[in-house]
Amino acid sequence: MNESLPTTSLSSSLSTQSASLSESSQYLSLDDPIRERIRTACEEVRQKTPLAQSFTNFVTINLVANAQLAAGGSAAMSFLPDDIEDIDAISGASYINVGTLLPSYKDDLGIIAKTFFERKSLWVLDPVAAGLGSTRTHILKTFADYPPTIVRANASEIIALCGIWGISLKTDSEGKVNRPAGVESIDDVDSATLYAIELARYLREHNATHTAAVAVSGERDLITDGDCTYRLPGGNAMMTKITGAGCSLGGVTATYLAVSDPLTAALAASLHYNRASEQAGEVAKGPGSFQTEFLDALWQMQPATIATSRIIEMR
Template structure:
């Protein structure tokens, strides 16, 4: 039986520095989430310094939520620098199928070989070239419908692909896990999905990326379950969620992780 808590323990021992090129909506929330989990966030996106920073950070995340041409150049420079340094980097293809600019950016970033790709079902399907039914940044497709696209995308890119939703699916193209942790209130708090990408990156530093991603998803979902027990609505849930991320122990994760081979 896998001890999923060991991945949380190793992440906290490392306290990795995570560079996040993310959207305006999520910056503050994502930084607080990473601090609560035990990592160190850096919100570095300027074209003039993003690549330099990516050459020495522990891990990099790239989120295409609020795109602009200078940001895309920063993303490409940072991804190239991460590759050169052998640094883990995670792509969050927010609403990648919504516009031509997003589709082109997503396709371009795949050329830089992300270690992990994390998105909702519609995003993963669109990134893989399938017809998807996204509603802005929200998924209109089921995780089940995206599993084949995730496997194909993983095989085509060499990346770990995580599809997040009511149940999560993470695959390397041949081996896959289903993670059943989580709570329905989580999508009602803005930027929790974006922030999850940072937690996935933190877990993947110095750890096998498939297992680390599954552990990160279980940890995040378990925090949602714990928070829901104390919350009376989305506002109090957001506060309780940060506390849960901070207070969950490796032992609690080992006991509470709902991870199965797919």
């Protein structure tokens, strides 16, 4: 099902589907100001072709660069700290993905994060496989004092990163976790909701720009800036059958961060991905053709289609 709303059917579609929504959540109206910010971000990416550089894993580096180009941005990949510092000066945002690491990265990555912090450079972190291996854990720990603008990951990585950074859930006087109404664990992403909110608040408090977002990917993505939390239905499960769907989403999130605030960037990138994967799924015959069709759909997707997507606001 395509989760973009034809503008004329909004009210009928909202009333027929509201039964499946928690009482405390609701579909975002078509005139919500965040939609205009998303549409503007999509248009600006197409107009400005912003550069977002990446330090990313060897498995999916090509898909990351191609997805950034197909979304409208441009790409530069590097593993040298001095390169990354130079390219940072001409990049709108940067992307670090810790999927495949080498021993020399153990100290380099912390130095790069510190440089980004001192320059107030915007960056996205994908903490791939967080919790696995002492070197990766050491590297992720070094980011705690110089955290990124956006963390993009799947649910288990979000929860593991919170553990590494000592971020815990707030409890009341009886020691019970403070759960906002409507937050129930019915899928993987749900189980990371409260961690994602606390993580966004941590980023905001500790990063250089004091503005942040967290994007949790899965069957229904979750995006939060620590105050507002959104769920994005749709997408296509075939995304889990190509390697690098999440990695490349991190790169495209950096592309959007180059032209917009973190919450808008995270929403625009994830919505762009969901609409494109739906379109690709209509014609693909399997994972091989799906990846090709997905890149084409990223390229073809219109800003208005992305901005009018179905969005659930959690309250």
